[in-house]
Amino acid sequence: MLELKGIRKVFNKGTPDENVLFDGFDFTVEEGEFVSIVGSNGSGKTTLLNLISGTVQPEAGKILLRGQDITAQREFVRARRIGRVFQDPAGGMANNMTVAENLAIAENKGRAYGLSAGLNKRRVEAYRELLRPLGLGLEMRMNVPVGALSGGQRQLLTLLVATMTPIDVLLLDEHTAALDPKTAEQTMELTDRIVREKKITTLMVTHNLRFAEQYGTRLCMFDKGQVVLDAAGEEKAQKRVDDLLALFNAISVECGN
Amino acid sequence: MFFLNQMSTILQLGFIYAIVGLGVFITYKILDFPDLSVDGTFPLGGVVFSVLLVAGCPWPVAMLVSFFAGAAAGLATGLLHVKLRINGLLAGIITMTALVSVNYLIAGGPQVSFAQSDTLLSNGFLDGLPRVAANYMQVFFILLLVVLCKVLLDLFLKTKAGFLLRATGDNPQLVTQMGKNTDTYKMIGLSLANGIVALAGSLYCQYSASYNANMGTGTVVIALACVIIGCVIAKHIRPMANTTGVVIGALIYYAILSVAMLLLGSDYTRLIVAVLFVVVLLFDTGLIGRTVKKLFRRRKKEGGDART
Secondary structure, eight states: OEEEEEEEEEESTTSTTOEEEEEEEEEEEOTTOEEEEEEOTTSSHHHHHHHHHTSSOOSEEEEEETTEEOTTSOHHHHTTTEEEEOSSGGGSSOTTSBHHHHHHHHHTTTSOOOSSBSOOHHHHHHHHHHHGGGOSSGGGOTTSBGGGSOHHHHHHHHHHHHTSSOOSEEEEESTTTTSOHHHHHHHHHHHHHHHHHHTOEEEEEOSOHHHHHHSSSEEEEEETTEEEEEEEHHHHHHOOHHHHHHHHHHHHHHHTO | OHHHHHHHHHHHHHHHHHHHHHHHHIIIIISOOOOOTHHHHHHHHHHHHHHHHHTTOOHHHHHHHHHHHHHHHHHHHHHHHHTSOOOHHHHHHHHHHHHHHHHHHHHTSSEEEOTTSOBTTBSHHHHTSOHHHHHHHHHHHHHHHHHHHHHHHHHHHTBHHHHHHHHHHHOHHHHHHTTOOHHHHHHHHHHHHHHHHHHHHHHHHHHHTEEEGGGGTTHHHHHHHHHHHHHHHHHHSTTOOHHHHHHHHHHHHHHHHHHHHHHHOGGGHHHHHHHHHHHHHHHHHTHHHHHHHHHHHHHHHHHHHHHO
């Protein structure tokens, strides 16, 4: 469903700091898979997401989404089929705009943004009903600027915003890393529920080995631009956090960390 | 009588700069784009209006054309920034510099005078009124235009397109995530802003019944001061809209400027404008507010000490 073929990505090209991260890198994600990706810093996890979303361009190789070559498409064009949640809770929403206004923008994704009214009472009511099940009391704060909400509330909202309209792929870039343990747990539960309900193909980068083990249908560990562990289905179910940690430490020792 | 005349001048110029402020509000506050092309588009609106009027064009049409001339200049700044990837500040300076020549070429000289033609601020109806009454009638006409611009802008910012324009300045990533190109919205914002500024320029020329090439100097600084004062006011008096704040800010600014000019003479105008801008910026950063509070607290403490 999502294929990366023969990807080459070099950072600081032409300088003494030149760093070849991916060279002839292949990666395939099947329809409906929920892939958890772990790995140390600089292993290429986030770059993988950036390549898929179009934030960075590969030097060589192709990226196919449902068989269509999207390598040459600009980021905002790809975004019509891809949703993304960032680590920084301030990253996914317009923070000076209200909760209702942000939801209105998200709901209209894929359609024209013309001169009709952005919001009306009926829509605001519908958004209230959408937020009520979260149990955060956000349904009472529709006219509060998003920037005034807590990081956790914003991240849950961003998750809703990213998945409000039908998308082919959801990219989660350490989206629980900036949250306290309880909120992180809550965010992961909501993530899992949305991904299951809407059957969205998902790639989740995380530093939390327990989340990687507990959630998702496939688990990948990255190291220096290589996939060193790739387990799906039964094989993934047998992996324990300790196994992951052991492998992780082994890699880190190799790196001299 | 002197006071009444001074007051009407403050209101006339205050409201004209309120319109400039509404334009600059779009770029500075909504798009977070420091647009300096305003110094060129304000006189551009004036010169286009003046030349058309002299050529026999009715004033409403001339005003409309000046709006579009300004919008085109704003689009030029946008294209420089978005397509050629030139820094926003520099893109504005380039447009502003180029417009000095463009304005001169359109005017065919440094000045255009149209004292005989009918305009919004000089027509048969106003000529029939006593001087003071005519001045306040002019204030009323300008105010109508201010309200029209403000209401239309407020309405636009509440449409879907307006939402995305605001999101572009707030968090461009959100606009990208929605599958839209932020470049488009930057260009729309710059066009709209400079169109409004040019409209104000045409009004300024009607106020002085002539076009003068120097009329644009310092427009950006004046307008930014109005916008900043306005947004500080609106922040403290909720639920006042920012746009209402900008209009009030422009009046306050012009009142202060007029008093300062009366005391020091018009030779000091630009110096006063510059110093006032520094004061406004210090207010915006909260430096003045904190200092005043500190002084106040110290005096209170000393007062308390004296009592004990």
